[in-house]
Amino acid sequence: MTFTKVLIANRGEIAMRILRACRELGIKTVAVYSEPDRNAMHVRYAEEAYLLGPAPSNESYLRADKIIEIAKKSEAGAIHPGYGFLSENADFAQACEDEGITFIGPKPEAIAKMGDKGVARATVKAAGVPVVPGTETEEKLSDEDLLKLAPDVGFPLLIKATAGGGGKGMRQVNDLEEMPAALESARRESLAAFGDDNVYLEKMIIGARHIEIQVLGDNEGNIIHLGERECSIQRRHQKLVEESPSPFINEDEEFRQKMGAIAVQAAQAVDYVNAGTIEFLVDKDKNFYFLEMNTRLQVEHPVTEYVTGVDIVKEQIRIARGRQLGYTQKDVKMNGWAIECRINAEDPYNNFLPSTGIIQFSSLPTGPGVRVDTGVYLGFNISPYYDSLISKLIVWGETRGQAILRMRRALEEYRLVGVVTNIPFHQSLMEQHRFIAGNFDTKFVEERFSIEKAEEGKETNPEIAAILATLVAHQQTERAAHIIQRGKRDTSNWKWVGRWERMHR
Amino acid sequence: MTFTKVLIANRGEIAMRILRACRELGIKTVAVYSEPDRNAMHVRYAEEAYLLGPAPSNESYLRADKIIEIAKKSEAGAIHPGYGFLSENADFAQACEDEGITFIGPKPEAIAKMGDKGVARATVKAAGVPVVPGTETEEKLSDEDLLKLAPDVGFPLLIKATAGGGGKGMRQVNDLEEMPAALESARRESLAAFGDDNVYLEKMIIGARHIEIQVLGDNEGNIIHLGERECSIQRRHQKLVEESPSPFINEDEEFRQKMGAIAVQAAQAVDYVNAGTIEFLVDKDKNFYFLEMNTRLQVEHPVTEYVTGVDIVKEQIRIARGRQLGYTQKDVKMNGWAIECRINAEDPYNNFLPSTGIIQFSSLPTGPGVRVDTGVYLGFNISPYYDSLISKLIVWGETRGQAILRMRRALEEYRLVGVVTNIPFHQSLMEQHRFIAGNFDTKFVEERFSIEKAEEGKETNPEIAAILATLVAHQQTERAAHIIQRGKRDTSNWKWVGRWERMHR
Amino acid sequence: MKYITTVGEKEYKIEILGDGKVSVDGVEYTVDFEPVSGQPVFTMLVDGRSYEATIHQEEDDDWIVLLHGHRYTANVEDEREKRLRAAAGIGVDDSGEFILKAPMPGLVVKVPVSEGDEIKQGDVLVILESMKMQNELKSPRDGVVSRVLVKDGESIEQKTEMVHIE
C-alpha cells in the first residue's frame, strides 16, 4: 500500500486530472499511450511514458496485460484506471492485486457485484435500499420468463442489459406486443457490446430525475457521502450537464441526508472502499430508487469538489495508500453551487453528429470561479477512436443563479476552431427558462429542448458576420496576389505570421 | 446610481477582471484603449471600445477629460477605474460626480484624505488607530524641522513622500549624518514623481510584516472586513506573492478580528464607501501600525475572493448601484488557503530586469483550484509603456501546504515563450524552507533570498537540454536545406506547420 | 472589390472601398478590422461597437463565422465571378444527385434503406458508429435511393460514399 509511483491507465482529460493530483502529492507518474496519442498532454506531463499499441482501444488502453507489464517494469506501485476502459473491470483489479500492485479503486469483488446489474439490485435491496421495481432475481431469465413477468412490472418498462452501461442494450417498451422485438434487439446489442446477452426488466419512472450520491470509503470501513449531483440533463443516456447541489433538493437538507445515508448503506452492502457513486432515479414525490453504482471516479466529480472543497482524486490516492478518510460526515459541508458543461466534439445543429479534426485555435475561459479540465491543445487531433469529450467546463457561484450567469460568461469566452462543438447547445440551455427554474427531468433534452427553437428570436447579426467573412476572404485574395513578390508583402497586419513562419523554418 | 452600462478606465488583466464581473451581472461595457492596445483582450471583450490616444499613459489612460467625454457619448452611467492610472485621483472622482457619472469607488473626499499620507495618519490616529511612530503633523515640515524631530522618532527611520506610493520618494536613514543627503534625494524624487516635495518621517519597524485588511462599505454606513492578506513577499516595495490568510495570524481568530475591527475604524474615519484596503505593519509581538489605505481595488484581491467566496468586484458594482452590502460581518468566513504569484516580465536571474517582446507561445495552467487572471494572449506585445504584470496565478488549497504544492504544480505547467518571466523565482520561492514555514518579513526577498542560491544543488539536466537544443537546431538546418524543394519537403513532423501556413495565406 | 456574400437566406452586396470603408447594400460603414496575431481570430470596431469572431474556411469554401456564441455560414463570391458563373448556367442545381459521404471514419451499424426506396427528408440513411456513439445520418431531402455502397458491419474511412439519392 505504500507506493510512490502511480501508473495512469487512461488518456485525455481524466489522465491529466489524475496526473495533477499525483504531482500535488509528490508522487511520480507513469503514462501509457496509444500510437496517435504520442504527443498527448498526458504523455508530456508524466515523468515516464510507454507505448501500448495502435489506436483501437482493445489494442491499447484495454490491454490489461501490457499495462501490468509496464507497471512492473517501471516499478509503479499502483495503477489508477480513471473512468471507462479498465476502470470497472474486476479481472483487471484482481490481476493488479495478484501482482502486488495497488489498484486505486474498490476491491474486485465489489466491482463484480455492482457490475452485474441483477446482482447489484438484489444486493442493495437486501441491504434495505429501494430499487426501481422490476424483475427481482439474480438468475438469467429467458424471453418466455420475461414476457410472463412484464405485466407485473407494468408498462412502460425498460429492458436493460445486466452487463450494461451507457444506454447500450437498453430498450423502452410501451406494451406487451412490442416486447419480443425489443428483447431480441436489446440482447443482440448487449451481446455485441459486452459479450453477454442477459437482460432484466425495470419499470419506467415517469418524470424522473437522475440524482447521484458521491461516496468515499476507507480500508477501515468508514464510508461517508459528499452530497448529491444532479445529472438529469442528458441525451441518449449521455450526461451533458451536471450540477451540485441538485435544484430539486437544494435546501431540503433532511432529504439530502436521507439519500446520503441510503447511498452509504448501498456501499456498505459490498464493503465498498475508495470513491464510488450511487445513481438514483427520483420521482416528483421524492421517492428515490437505486439505479446502479459506478465503482470508479465519475466524469462529473469536479462539481462535488467545487462545493465541498474535497479533492476526490487525492482522497482516492490517500485511501489506496491505506490512510483513514480525511473527513468525517460532519466535516462535509456544501458551499455555493457548481455546474459542469461537457464540451463535446458534436454538432448541436445536426443531430449531435460527432466531429473530428485538428484543433487550429483554442482559447480557454479563465478568471474567477472557472475550472477547465482538458487533455486537448492547439494541434491536437480529435480522432474517431475515442470519445468526443474535448473538455469539462466547471464554474462555481455563490448561488445557482450566479453559477448559471458565470457559465454563460465562460461559454462565451471559450474559443475553439478546427472541430465543431456543442458550446452553442450549452449556451442555449443556460438561457432556457425551464433549465433556469430547475424544472426538468431526464427526458428534458430529448423531448422539450430544441436548439433551433431556443435560438428563435435571439438577436443575431448576419450583416456583421457577412462583413467579417468578406473582409477575411478579401484579405486572402489580396495575399494570394501578393505572394509572388514575397519580399515586399504587406507587413502591417501580417507581421506576426511572418515572424511565426520564420521561427518555424 | 442606477446604471446599466459601465466604462472601464483601465487595461490589462484588471480591465478583463472588471469586464467579466459586468458580464456576469448583465451590465453593458465600454472599453477604452491606447494605440498599441488596439487588439488587446479588453478591447475585444467589451461591447464597445474607443481610442484614447498614443501609448504613453498621460496621453491615453490618464486622460480624465477624454474618458469622461467617452462615457457621456456612449451613455455609460458609471466608470470603474481599476487600480493604478486614475483610480486614486480625487479630482477624477469629483469630475465624474459633477457629470452625473457614478464613480465605482469611494467619495472624492475619502480619496483625498487617504491620498495625503500625513493627513491620513492624523485622521486615523484621531479615530484611535495606531500608526507607525513618526512626525505627527499635517503641516509641511522644513529640513530643519525634520532634522530636529528625527532623534525623537529614532533611528533607523524612513523618509517618505506625503504624496507617495510604490516606494517612490522613500529613503532609509540609519543615523543623523545621513539625513541631509537623504532628505534632498527623497524630495527630488518625490517632486519628479508626484509634483510635490513634501516628506515626513516614520520609524523603521524591524522584522515587520506587511499585512493588509480588505474592507467593504456601503452607502448606508455599513462597513465590514474580509479578513487579511499577507503581502510581505516583496522586492523594492513591489509585492510579488500574496496570500490569505496570513501564516502569521493563521488560527489566531481573536487577533484577526482585532485587526479587522481597527481597519473598519480607519475606514469609518473617512466615511468610506466601496472596496478599500488598510495596510498595516505588524511586528513580531503582534503590535500593528497603520501604514496607509488604498482607496481602490487591489491587484491581490483574488486571494480574498478565493477564501471568503465573496466576489469583490461584483460587490463594488452593487454598492455603486446603491445596494446594501450583501453580507454582514458574521456571514464572512474564511475557508482554506489561497496564494497569488504575480507573473511579471522580469528576469529573476538578472536583477529582475524587465523584459519586453511578443508572446510567441502561451499555455496556462488549468485544473482544480487554479485561477489565472490575465490580459495577454498569443501574439500580444509586452511593451515598455505599461507595467510588467503578465498575469496573476492564484491557487486555492484546503491548507497552506496544499496551496503551496498546488502552486508548484501550476507554475510548472505554465508555458510562456517570447518574453522572460519571473516564474523560476516563484518556483524557487515555493521550495524555500523559510517561505514554507511562513517565516519571513518584508525584507526577506531582498536580504535572505537568492534564486542562484536556491537553485544550488537542485537537480538539473544539462545533458537533456543539450540533446534537445541540438535536435531542434539540427531540424532547422535540415529544413533550411529542404526549403528549396518546397513541394517535396518532409511532411511528417511539420505537417501542422504546413497546414497552418496554408490557412493563413 | 465587390462581393456578393450570402448568410443564411440573405444576400449582401459588399464593396471594399479601402481606407477602412466598406459599403453594404449601398450603405457606407467605417470599419476598423484587424486579424489578431495570425490566429483565426479577428476583431472589428464599427461605430464603437466591438466584434470579435473566429473565422475559418470549410473545405467547400464557405466561411464559418463564430460571433457572440452564434455560428454563421457565409458564402463570399466575387461579383464578377458570380456573374460569369450565372451566365454559364453553372450552379443552382437542386435536381441533381445527393451523395451521402461518411463525415468521419467509423463502423456501419445499419443501412435501413435499399436501392429503389422512396425516401423523405429526415429519413435515416445510415447508422454509423464512431467516437463510441451511434450516429443517425439522415437525408437532407426527398428522393429515391439510387445506390447503396456500404453494408452493415463494414469499417469505412472518412468521406467514403455511402448512399446516393436522386
Add this chain to the structure above:
Amino acid sequence: MKYITTVGEKEYKIEILGDGKVSVDGVEYTVDFEPVSGQPVFTMLVDGRSYEATIHQEEDDDWIVLLHGHRYTANVEDEREKRLRAAAGIGVDDSGEFILKAPMPGLVVKVPVSEGDEIKQGDVLVILESMKMQNELKSPRDGVVSRVLVKDGESIEQKTEMVHIE
C-alpha cells in the same frame, strides 16, 4: 551530423545518427523526439523518461531551453564550422570592448559613471526607467569606461549603445 553543444560551462559532443539514435560524448541513446503541433514546444522520450521543453532561439543564436522549470542556454555548433572558426582564430576574445546596449526602450534616469572611470564587475553603469520601474544596469566585468553615449533624462530606443567598457 556532428555538433558541439555548450550548456553552461559544459561541452557535449553530440552526433545525430538517424533512426532516432543520438550519441552524446560517445554514448548512444534512442530518442523519440517530436515537435508539438508547430509550436515552440517539443517532447522527447528517452528510455521511457518523458521530457517536455519549450525551445526558442535568441537573437544571438543561442537556444533557450525551458525544461522542468529550469532555464538552460545552449550554444549549438556544427563541428566542422567550429573547427574552421578555431583555425582562423576567431572567437575567444575576452579582452575586447564591452558595449552596454539598452535592453528595452526607456528613460535614462542616471549615468553614475564618466569616461575614464575605473569600474569593477557589478558596478552600476546606467539607471534606466522602463515599465514603471527603475532598473540598474551593471557592468559584467572590470574595466575602464571608454565612452558614455547617453545622458540623464534622455529617452532612448531599444539597443541604443549607452556605455563602452574597455
